[in-house]
Amino acid sequence: MSARTTAAPRALLAALVAVLVLAGVLGGLPPGTARADSAPRDPADPATPATVTADPLPTVQIDGVVWSQVVVGTTVYAAGKFTSARPAGAPAGTSETPRSNLLAYDIRTGVLDPSFAPRLNGQAVTVTASPDGSRIYVGGDFTEVDRQPRSRVAAFSTATGQLLADFRPAANAKVRTIAATDATVYLGGDFSAVGSTARNRLAAVSAATGALLPWTPQPGVGPTSGNKDGNTATSNDVLALVVTGGGSQVVAAGRFDTLNGTKATGVGALDAQTGATRPFAVNRYITNQGVNSAIWSLSTDGTNVYGTGYNYFGPGSLEGLFAASADGGAVQWFVDCYGDSYATYATRGVVYSASHAHDCRNIGSFPEQTPTRYHMFGNAYSVAAVGTNTGAGPVRGQPAPAHQAWGPVFTPGTFTGQGQAGWTVTGNGDYVVFGGEFPAINGFRQQGLVRFAVPSLSLNRVGPKTDATFVPAATMVRGAVRLTWKAVADADSEHLTYRVHRDSEASAPVCEVTQPSLWWRLPTYGCADTGATAGSHRWLVTVTDPFGNRKASAWTTATVPAGSVGTPRPYQQAVTADGAIDTWSLGEPSGTTGWDYTGPMDLTVNAGVTRDVPGAIRGDRDTATQFNGGTTGFAATRTAIAGPQVFSVESWIRTTTTQGGKIIGFGNANTGTSWQNDRNVYMDTTGRILFGVWPGATRTVSSTAAYNDGRWHHVVATLSRAGMALYVDGVRVAARADTVSAEPSTGYWRIGGDTSWAGAPFFAGQIDEVAVYPTALSAQQVASHHTLGSTGQGANVAPTAAFTSTARDLTAVLDGSGSSDADGSITRWAWDFGNGATGTGRTVTHAYAAAGTYAVTLTVTDDRGAVATRTGSVTVTAPVAGPAPGAPRAADGFERSVAVGLGAADVGGPWSVTGSASAGGGVGRLELPRGGAATSAYLYGPSVADVVTQVAVSMEALPTGGGAWVYLAGRRTQAADYRASVKVTATGKVVLGLSRLQSGVETKLTAVELAGVTYRPGAVLLARLEVTGSGTSTLNAKAWPAGTAEPAAWQTTTTDSTPALQGPGGIGVAGFLSGTATAPVTVRVDDVWAGPAGT
Incomplete structure (x- = not known):
């Protein structure tokens, strides 16, 4: 928090923080840069690393607040202030299990560890692990653990979960933070003594015995003159510690202003053996200290130290994050967002943070929202520095990371009274785990703890x-x-x-x-x-x-x-395909409107222009516009927009002027001339073309050649995190990497004239085919546009080869239909089957002589002769004797215990599961933890074309919202199947249907309500699906309550001729919960059976 903005909601939140910190409740407490997400276009780019997805995974819940977490192997230890835990999805007050301020759960499943249940008589504020993971250390306010004396610090064995009897240091006040090496445990907090020996907020004890060590650094208080509310209280409390340098250095953070008398405001480094102050350069830019401001947390990835700040009308300069080199503390970057930050975790090129950021415009991200402030409680940033902070404080001009496009919606909690959501974040690379006081994520109930995962382990359902x-x-x-x-x-x-x-x-x-x-x-x-x-x-x-x-x-x-x-028009199509958001062909024969073909930003064309002059694009009858160089010789958009920070502007020009003039630019007026203008492409009096932006100072790039020669020229200017670039006639003629932003402003695109930075304000010449893009066009795209415009023939884009394969015994069917050509068509498919044989055709069948895995190569040729290849593996097996007539191809009674997944079926091989599933007690369980959740399980072993399959299903509760579906699948391939669906509504109505699933899209074919059937929780329904035929398949389905007679006739039937589903496939079961559901559902499946049709 800060005094830099004073809206009432902010002041209220800040006041609550200040009150709770002092009371001890906390345990003492410009748009447009490139961003990554869970599936970035270029995950190898340091600015766009792949994040975890925003799907909240089912996780044990708590009834209070989690302050700190640590991961050891596959176990997450969570410390805080709570009295009980309950399973994911369970409403408060149901299925509660006692837990006293400390618990553990499996990071892979989110399931509570039933064996770890220590009882702490006060809140736990911090938890950390020994380097070898053999023990965890816990600090806080407690004085007893399992009724044994432990004064605010304790240790547990991770192997047994037991309290360690020989580790008993005693602090006389709160222990807020702990860091450890194999030999030494470092403590920080509010204390003034450990045992009977004085220690000023910092201490070290032996890991083996808990004995106090002679490590006595002295954090000192700072001045109170910077407190903007007149508060004269001060503090030197230590809030965070991390060990770096292989155990040689301890980095401390908190409310102090000095370390050992040396200026080290908010954060500093100490020698791990002597306690002497070490240089830590980042603190030169930080003013956070005292009771109104602090550096709140630290974390490290071994290379960098990451810190977070808060400020409430105090002297603090940082509410966001910093990254500093672990050795020496050199600045790597700052995140100068408004809104306090509380924790960080760095992994796989991403830094995740728990905060309540509400204004990040200083790093080129989201601005303050009005009239209702919006807080981003979970954020992600690149580890790499890619931009510059633009605020007015001490960090102005310092590097900044890229704010990632990742933002699950945390609901703020009420437990602490501070309106905060997350207080801690950590993980193990595959999973990122948040803890705090939030009651829900993305609108679904999930209190206090939550997991997110990389796409391969996630639900991938947030859309x-x-x-x-x-x-x-x-x-x-x-x-x-x-x-x-x-x-x-x-x-x-x-x-x-x-x-x-x-x-x-x-x-x-x-x-x-x-x-x-x-x-x-x-x-x-x-x-x-x-x-x-x-x-x-x-x-x-x-x-x-x-x-x-x-x-x-x-x-x-x-x-x-x-x-x-x-x-x-091929040129218009190419521009659209490359992402133009505004395209003005300027080819109208007359009138005062210049139509925008890809957006709503139509132009007003003023009097000093002549329409319908010959255009620039070869072979295109569309015309251009002549601009007279006078004060009315321009066109401008009609609606003001925020000026982009990443963009491309493109145009074709022809002129013989020696006066220069503005070709295209962004100004704050759409009539007359602008007093504020930026993002300018213009010509000077010598005929050179320049591109300029103003990120606080004039930055330009210029061609060396002149282009006022009376011929058409193609001009493109781009601005992105890579810098500025200027292209003329398909070739980059100038660039600079030190400028990555323009002036934050609101205005209009103007074509043909405005206030100029060189040469005349208004351009005398012809302009054609102007476009604006929200990205920086690549050199290849620019060259392609120039070639297409100047010759009428675009540069040929190579095709993409792709194929799928299915195999039955020794015969493989190969399908190259997935190959594509962006600017034409595929004319030839050539196959190398990997055994010396070849073939041609879009789809081919090949019989191998022997079982094995073969490297198959497809080569495709497009209509202009370009080729592309794709190689993949195809496995064929020797034919085996089929099962006896009537024998099952798949069967499963789930008489086994599997915590994650469903294991292997009794007949049919292993289940392939997506989502959350388990087996035990004679049933398989498909968990649907929130609205929109899906879990599926398939058996690919039984490859049957004419198949009948059956399952017994039940639900432990009636679904809410739009209901829940259970699916029974046949002819399952990796991307498609036929299926019978049993939908249960919130009122118990049961609807039976048939559908087709292909490439993730379900097409409903039939639906019929089961008359006289009302579903009750726990009741078992039997469902049967039959699929027969080839070329045109017949689908039949029926469903009925267990214990009643099976219907003699199929209750719904249809036919379908989808080519991809006319061959053999596996079987499966799946569940899906309506996106409007507000409570979880568990689907139980049993007695899965599949065999040849007619059995």
Whole structure:
């Protein structure tokens, strides 16, 4: 917190923090940079590392607050103030298990460790582990553990969970932080003595015996003159410790101003043996000290030390984070966000933080939200420094990391009265775990503890968040129907794919674009439909994240007048495909409007222009616009927007002027001239082209050649974290890496003239095909646009080879239909089967002579001769005698105990599980912990085409919201299956259906309500699915309550001819919980059986 903003909600929160700190409740307490997410476009880029997903995984819950966590192997130890724990999804007051301020759980499953249950008579504020993981150390306010005296610090064996009898140091006040080497345990806190020996907030004891060691550094208090509320109290409490340098150094943080009399405000380094002060350069930029401000936490990845700050009307300069080199404390970066920060954890190139950040514009991220402040309680940043802090404080101009596109929604808790959510974060690389006082994550009940995981271990169900405003607008523009829509956000994916469909969602999209968006920056995107015939049509937009989570908009309808839609323009299509958010062809024959073909930012074209002059694009009849160089010779957008910090601007120009002039720029006025302007592309009096931005000072790049030669030239300028770049005629002519931002401002794009930085304000010449992008175009994209525009022939894009394979005995079926060509078509598929044989064709069948694994290579050729290859492994097996007629191909009674997954079926091989499942007590359990959750389990061993499969299912509770589905699958391949669904509604109604699942998209084929069946929790339903036929398959299903007669006839039936599902496959079961559900559901499955159809 800080006094830099004084809105009432902030003041209230800050006041509560101050009161609770002093009372001891805490245990003493510009838009547009590139961002990564859980599926970044370039995970190798240090600025865009892959994060965990935003799916909260089921985790044991607590009834209070968790202050600290440590991970040892696969066990998470959580310390705090709580009295009980309960399973994931359980409402408060149900299924409670006593736990007294300390617990442990399995990081892989989130399940409480039933054997670790020490009883602490006061809160535990900190927990850490010995370097070898053999013990954990706990500190806090307690004076007893399991009724044995332990004065505010204790140790436990991780092997036995038992309190260590020979470790009994006694602090006379709160122990807030502990760090350890193999030989020494370092303590920090409020204490003034350990045992009967004076120690000033810092002490060291023997790890073996707990005996006090002669390590006596002295943290000192600072002045109170910086306290903006007139508070004259001060403090030198130590809040955080980490050991670095292989045990040679201890880094301390807290409320102190000096260490051993040496200035070390908020954070400093100490010799681990002598306690002498060591240099730690980052503290030169930090003013956090005293009762109103502190460096709150420290963590280390061995290379860097990461710290967090808070400030409430005190002298503090930092509410965000810092990264400093572990050796010497050299600044790596600062995160100058407003909103206190409490913990960090660095892994795999990402630093996760628990905080309540509410304004991060100083690092190029989200600004303060008005009128309602929004807090980001969980954040992620790159370990790498990629930008610069732009605020006004001591860290202005210092490096900054990239704020990642990861933001699960934590609900703030009420236990401490501070409105905070998370207080601690740590992990083990695969999992990131938060602890605190939050009651829910992403709107689903999960109190105090939560896990997140890398995509391979996560649910991957958090997708685009849409609402009623997600609907396209259709506008008739010259030669096309323009479809525009407001972007949507995804909590763990920045880049989303939008597809526009005309008349039918099953139709091929009329356009497809992948664009970035963040919760605080939702641009309007669009594209042009040039294929609509005259008459009434309707359009919808779908949005899909990298994990296949998909939402569809409502339909919008418009009437296309006869003759109003022209033929597609290849150049326009290429610009759209590369992500342009605004495209002005400037080819209107007359009028004062310049249509935006990919966005809503139409231009007002002023009087000093002439329309319908010959255009720049070879082979394109679209025209250009002549600008006269006078004060009315410009065009400008009509709606003010925030100026982007990452962008490309593109245009074609032709001129012979010697006066120079503005080609395109961003200004604060759309009439007259701007007094504030930036992001300028302009020509000087010599004919050179320049690109300039103003991040507090003028920064420009310039061509060396002149381009006022009367010929058309292609000009592109880009700004990104890589710096500034200027391209002319497809070639980069200038660049600089030291400028990565422009002036934060609001304004309008202006074409043809505005206040100039060199040469005349207004441009005399012709301008054509102007576009704005929300990304920095690559050199390849720029070159491709220039080639297409200047020759009429785009540079050929190589195709992509892809294939799938299925094998039965010694025969493999290979399908290359997944190969694609972005700018044409595939004309030839050539196969090398890996055994000396070859073949051609989109789909081929090959019989091998012997069992084994073969390296199969597909080579594809496109319509312009470019080739691409893909090699994959295909395994074939010798035929074996089939089962006797009527024998099961799969069967499972789940008479085994498996904590994670379902193990191996009695017949059919191992279950392949996605989601959370376990087996025990004669049933398999599919956990659906929250709305939108899915868990599936498949047996790929039984490969059967004509199959009947059956399962007994039950639910432990009626679902809420839109209900729950249980699926029984047949002909299961890796990407598709046929399935029977049994839906149970919140009122107990049961609906039986048939559907097809393909590439993650379910197509419902039939549905029938089961008359006279009302489901009650715990009751067993039997479901049967039969799939027969080839070419056109017949699907039959029935379901009935156990203990009643099986229906004689199938209750629902249909046919389907999907080519990918006309061969053999496995079987499976799955569960899905409606996204509107508010309580978890456990699906129990038993007596799975599958055999040949007719049995």
